[in-house]
Every structure is written in structure tokens, then in C-alpha cells.
Amino acid sequence: MRHAEFDKQKVLRAAMCTFMVNGYAKTSMQDLTKATGLHPGSIYCAFDNKKGLFIAAIEQYQLDRTQQMQQLFTNERSALDNLRDYLGLIVQEGLSCDATQSCLLTKSLSEMGEQDDQIKQITCEFLQSWHQALSQIFERAKQQQLIPQQSDSQFLAQYLVMGIYGLRTVATTQPCIEVLQPLADKLLRDLISG
Amino acid sequence: MRHAEFDKQKVLRAAMCTFMVNGYAKTSMQDLTKATGLHPGSIYCAFDNKKGLFIAAIEQYQLDRTQQMQQLFTNERSALDNLRDYLGLIVQEGLSCDATQSCLLTKSLSEMGEQDDQIKQITCEFLQSWHQALSQIFERAKQQQLIPQQSDSQFLAQYLVMGIYGLRTVATTQPCIEVLQPLADKLLRDLISG
DNA sequence: AATATTCTTGAATACATATTCAAGAAAGGA
DNA sequence: TCCTTTCTTGAATATGTATTCAAGAATATT
Known part of the structure; x- marks a missing residue:
């Protein structure tokens, strides 16, 4: 051998x-x-x-990104502080103007989703599991009474996912902190304000 | 000849x-x-x-999309009602699962922006002019006293652009109204609530 | 050390694709 | 009607690309 x-x-x-x-x-x-x-x-x-x-x-x-997220959220801090840092990281990635800092899943889905069912299925599945991971973080924030008890964690996570997709696309056209940071700030505010 | x-x-x-x-x-x-x-x-x-x-x-x-927007917003209705319909249209496009209903600008920017400066410049310019058109709509809403006087029309438009980018990407993975409509609804609420 | 097994090499193959160009067809002017 | 100009046609060209495969190299086993 x-x-x-x-x-x-x-x-x-x-x-x-x-x-x-x-x-x-x-x-x-x-x-x-x-x-x-x-x-x-x-x-x-x-x-x-x-x-x-x-x-x-x-x-x-997907493996690398999942590990990165687990590291970011594995600590004793408030879930909201962690979320703020996470959004800050995404802003930083947007500022870097480095294609290797963008999202391979959405990029591949956009390029090939229409033509290759297998790629579409894999990317969608991975994006869903990202959504699920964020859901759990909101669930924890609810248990920590950081957001209202009647909050829908699934929906909040979906809204955050939407915001991050959007933030990344804005970053492609305007990779400057004056644009990205206020957007990220409002996104987080809108998430926790009911 | x-x-x-x-x-x-x-x-x-x-x-x-x-x-x-x-x-x-x-x-x-x-x-x-x-x-x-x-x-x-x-x-x-x-x-x-x-x-x-x-x-x-x-x-x-870009010509076709610009004309479409002008038609949608050229009427005597409230700017907010028009915005609601506009978002409804984007939700409908997302539901259609029809690639020809997606955004050619963001798709091209994602595919070629890194390799072709000319394509990047053209798509960014067109996306900017879309942003500007939305800014003017918020400006009108401010004059009509539909949103607070201290609102930043540019910023609101940027946030809406971000939301629409995100909504379109979510639609690629989950083209169902139960997902898209609540997202669009919250997006509009967050826009007009300060 | 000898041998069997598995991995590595990179030139060759088969195919696809963007682009060109010279001949043919259609239109307008004299 | 004839001639010039312009447009159309589509096969040919040149280039690029994914994939294969047989020979060579390295490792493990006997």
C-alpha cells in the first residue's frame, strides 16, 4: 500500500x-x-x-464556516453581543474587497442553481443549516430574556439571513464602512426591537 | 443603402x-x-x-426596469402604498421560480465583477441609479409627511436596497410566500418606523 | 531484496467554443 | 435595368478545455 x-x-x-x-x-x-x-x-x-x-x-x-461560527458563539457573553461581533465580522469581510472572503454558497447557487440540481440542493441545504444555527442563537437569547418571549426565533434568524445576504451584496458595490456599518447597526436594532 | x-x-x-x-x-x-x-x-x-x-x-x-419603476410610481397614491406594491412585485418575482425574473445586474456582478472591470463598473453604476431612484421616492414620502422629517432618504433607500438584495437571495432557496411575505412586511415596517 | 500494489505524471485525446471571412442576397440610386 | 453598397450566411479556423491513460515512481509487504 x-x-x-x-x-x-x-x-x-x-x-x-x-x-x-x-x-x-x-x-x-x-x-x-x-x-x-x-x-x-x-x-x-x-x-x-x-x-x-x-x-x-x-x-x-461549509465545515470551515461552521467551525468559525461555533468558536464565535461559544463563550459566556450575551448572545446579542456575540451577534453584534458576528455582524461586525461580516462588515469587515465586505470591506476587505477580497473575493475569498465572500460566500461561496450564495455565489455558487447564483451561478449554477438554475442548471445543476445537485449543486442547488447542496448549497440550499448548507444555507438552511446556517439559518438553523442562527435560530438556535436567537432561542438562547430568548431564554436569557434578551429578547421578548413571544419572539419567533426562526423568523428572526430568517430576517438576519436576509439582511446578511443583502449586506454582502451592498458590500460588492460599496465596500466602505460608512455605508456598511450603519446598515448592520440598523439591522441589529430592527431584529431586537420586537 | x-x-x-x-x-x-x-x-x-x-x-x-x-x-x-x-x-x-x-x-x-x-x-x-x-x-x-x-x-x-x-x-x-x-x-x-x-x-x-x-x-x-x-x-x-436597465432600460426596461427603469421604465417599469416609473410606471409603478407615477400615480396619485401614497408613496408608502406604492412601496408596498413594489415589494409585493419583488415577492411575486421570487415566487415565480423563473430565472428571467431575477436581477441580471447582481447576477452579472457576482459572476464577473472580480474579473471584468468594465462589467463591474456598468452594473455598479446601474445599481446606484436604482438606489437614487428609491432615494427620490423616500424624499417624496418625507415631503408628504408620511415619514419623519429627520429621515435620511439616502440611508432608507440603501437599507431597502439591502433588503431587496436579501429577499431575492432568500427567494432562491425558499420560493414560498409564507417565507417571503413576512420578510417583506417587516422590512417595510422597519423602514418607516424611524 | 524482490515483488506487488498504489500513486503520480503529463502528454495525448476528443470535444467545445469564440471568432473570422469570403461568397451570396437584398436594397437603393442612377 | 444595372451597379454599388450593405447586410446576411454558415462553414472554416484557431484556440481552449475537460478528461484519459499508459508509463514511471514510490511505498509497503513478503
């Missing part, structure tokens, strides 16, 4: 970045071999084909 | 729909000749190349 030589996580993160910058269609296998350091044969051996590598990269993206 | 035979608007709208469904990269010249009824030579004669046709299609899209 002989083991594969490459570091799968490194390869997937490199592919991830390439797909985020170029999109799926405009990323060539040549781009991917350059970014990952793998030769075509190795890629096809490990991931079947270009789409297989793409899906694996999306799954790695 | 001899005049061109084809109807430019029809051609541009056909190309527009094709680009909306497939995206730019995945739309082949063959797709475009089929959709427009033009032969390659005619397309290259009239629009230089694929990108030229794409830009012309985007400009037609």
Missing part, C-alpha cells in the same frame, strides 16, 4: 479560493492544477472530475 | 433571458444564435463580440 501524498484540506482550500475568485465555469482545470499543485490525473483520481472537486471544496467551505 | 433586418429590442431581450438563465460564461454563441435568430456574423457585425452583446443586453435590462 501507498498513501496519497497531498494534504486534502490544503488542496480543498486552494480549490475553494480559486472557485470563489473565478466562479465555477471560468475556473479551468489548469487553474486548479496550478492552485492545488496536483496534476490532472491526481485530481481525477481523488475527486472524479472538476465538479467532484467543486463539491468537495463546497463541503470544506 | 440597406437596413438591418432584425428588431434590436427583440434580439436584446432574447439574449438577456439567455444570459439570465445560463450566466455569461455558460452561454455559448450557439445558444445566442438560437435565442436571437441571428447568425454569428450578424451578431459580430452588430455588437462586436459576445461581450458586446452582453453589455447591450444589460443596458436593455
Whole structure:
């Protein structure tokens, strides 16, 4: 027996970045071999084909993002303070003007959702689980009596998801803090004010 | 002298729909000749190349959307009622699950903004002018004393733009009225409540 | 050390795609 | 009616791309 030589996580993160910058269609296998350091044969051996590598990269993206969120919200602070920091992070990502800081899920859904049912299903599922994670945070805020008891956590999370989608798109056209921060601030205010 | 035979608007709208469904990269010249009824030579004669046709299609899209908005807001009703209907229209578009009802500007910006400065500039400019049009509507609402005098029309318009971006993305993952309508309703409430 | 197994390499293949161009068709002016 | 001009046609070209595969290299086992 002989083991594969490459570091799968490194390869997937490199592919991830390439797909985020170029999109799926405009990323060539040549781009991917350059970014990952793998030769075509190795890629096809490990991931079947270009789409297989793409899906694996999306799954790695979801893994990374999920871990990041768990770290951000695992502490003894108020859930609202954590939410404020989380929105601050998204503002920062928007300011960075760095495509690798954007959302691979919504980007892929926008590019391929209409043509590829599998990609649509995977991205939608991952975005839903993000929505669920946010729901639980609002649920905790309700238990901590930080928001009214009659609040609908699911709905608040959905509204926040909507706001973040919107914030990220605004950031594409106007990546400046004078625009993004007031939007994020009002979004948080509107969420907790009933 | 001899005049061109084809109807430019029809051609541009056909190309527009094709680009909306497939995206730019995945739309082949063959797709475009089929959709427009033009032969390659005619397309290259009239629009230089694929990108030229794409830009012309985007400009037609902006023209159509601008006219649509002017019609929706040109009446004697309250600006807020008009805004409510406008959001209702966007909810309807989201429910339709029809790619040709989505926003070509944000889709193109997401796909190509990172790679093509010209496309980025054009789409950003058009999205800005949409923002401006909404600003004027809030300005009118202020004059009609429908919203507080100290309201910042620019900011309200920016927040509405953010909300609509978000609403459209939510619609991609959950095109059902039970999800979209409450989001749109809260968005409008949050806008006019200070 | 020898051998079997698995991984790696990268040139070759097969296919798709954007673009060109020269010949043909239609329209207007003399 | 003839001729010039302009538009149309679509096959040909040149380029790019995803994928394959057979030979070579590395590892583990006997």
C-alpha cells in the first residue's frame, strides 16, 4: 500500500479560493492544477472530475464556516453581543474587497442553481443549516430574556439571513464602512426591537 | 443603402433571458444564435463580440426596469402604498421560480465583477441609479409627511436596497410566500418606523 | 531484496467554443 | 435595368478545455 501524498484540506482550500475568485465555469482545470499543485490525473483520481472537486471544496467551505461560527458563539457573553461581533465580522469581510472572503454558497447557487440540481440542493441545504444555527442563537437569547418571549426565533434568524445576504451584496458595490456599518447597526436594532 | 433586418429590442431581450438563465460564461454563441435568430456574423457585425452583446443586453435590462419603476410610481397614491406594491412585485418575482425574473445586474456582478472591470463598473453604476431612484421616492414620502422629517432618504433607500438584495437571495432557496411575505412586511415596517 | 500494489505524471485525446471571412442576397440610386 | 453598397450566411479556423491513460515512481509487504 501507498498513501496519497497531498494534504486534502490544503488542496480543498486552494480549490475553494480559486472557485470563489473565478466562479465555477471560468475556473479551468489548469487553474486548479496550478492552485492545488496536483496534476490532472491526481485530481481525477481523488475527486472524479472538476465538479467532484467543486463539491468537495463546497463541503470544506461549509465545515470551515461552521467551525468559525461555533468558536464565535461559544463563550459566556450575551448572545446579542456575540451577534453584534458576528455582524461586525461580516462588515469587515465586505470591506476587505477580497473575493475569498465572500460566500461561496450564495455565489455558487447564483451561478449554477438554475442548471445543476445537485449543486442547488447542496448549497440550499448548507444555507438552511446556517439559518438553523442562527435560530438556535436567537432561542438562547430568548431564554436569557434578551429578547421578548413571544419572539419567533426562526423568523428572526430568517430576517438576519436576509439582511446578511443583502449586506454582502451592498458590500460588492460599496465596500466602505460608512455605508456598511450603519446598515448592520440598523439591522441589529430592527431584529431586537420586537 | 440597406437596413438591418432584425428588431434590436427583440434580439436584446432574447439574449438577456439567455444570459439570465445560463450566466455569461455558460452561454455559448450557439445558444445566442438560437435565442436571437441571428447568425454569428450578424451578431459580430452588430455588437462586436459576445461581450458586446452582453453589455447591450444589460443596458436593455436597465432600460426596461427603469421604465417599469416609473410606471409603478407615477400615480396619485401614497408613496408608502406604492412601496408596498413594489415589494409585493419583488415577492411575486421570487415566487415565480423563473430565472428571467431575477436581477441580471447582481447576477452579472457576482459572476464577473472580480474579473471584468468594465462589467463591474456598468452594473455598479446601474445599481446606484436604482438606489437614487428609491432615494427620490423616500424624499417624496418625507415631503408628504408620511415619514419623519429627520429621515435620511439616502440611508432608507440603501437599507431597502439591502433588503431587496436579501429577499431575492432568500427567494432562491425558499420560493414560498409564507417565507417571503413576512420578510417583506417587516422590512417595510422597519423602514418607516424611524 | 524482490515483488506487488498504489500513486503520480503529463502528454495525448476528443470535444467545445469564440471568432473570422469570403461568397451570396437584398436594397437603393442612377 | 444595372451597379454599388450593405447586410446576411454558415462553414472554416484557431484556440481552449475537460478528461484519459499508459508509463514511471514510490511505498509497503513478503
